Amino acid sequence: MKITYLSHSCFLLETASHTLIIDPFLTGNPVAQAKAADIRCDYVLVTHGHSDHVGDAVEIAKNNDATIIAPYEVADFLSRQGAKGHPLGLGGGFNFPFGRVKLTIAFHSSGYPPETEKGGFVYLGVPAGLLIEADGKTIHHAGDTALTVEMQLLGQRNKIDVAMLPIGDNFTMGPEDAAVAAEFLKPGLTIPMHYNTFGLINQDAAAFVRTLASRGLAGRVLEIGETITV
Ligand code: NI
């Protein structure tokens, strides 16, 4: 499987048979290099309703006749905008043609920002993380979340090859909590995400990886646009 980091919490996963994009926030993202119009994929996975995760999901799904896989209310909200949606609930998984996707617990919030100055988020249920099994590999994308003890259970019950964990602080776990999350999850490789996109979430990702190393855990900072094969 090939994993390409497109910035923030957005990754492109190329399995043997299909291409998936996760949390495709490209338009309006000050550090993204890829353009939504250029993305080719079969599935769009969205962890929750915040605009820095929904991003270009509908446009990309429509361009590619791709299916959006998301928590129930997010999938419903986006399918009303003309995309194909596959809803999942927390703890629920489904076997797709490329492999399995299960929603994991994320402690965060989920709402789409108001389109008028009057305010009023469109609230979109509970946020989630993703457990993706494809090509014999298990990938965990934590979405936006606080450190939770549920991660211990996830690590006990799954042999996670790669974990993508938010380290930005302010809206999600910061580096200290994310390092504990990695200890709980025991992944073969941890990739930091959700940092340095805008000022409130500036972090030293290399320092985070050094912290992981001091605890016997492998981490790797991916440059924007960098691809690794796992
Ligand atoms: Ni969020």
Ligand code: MN
């Ligand atoms: Mn976010």
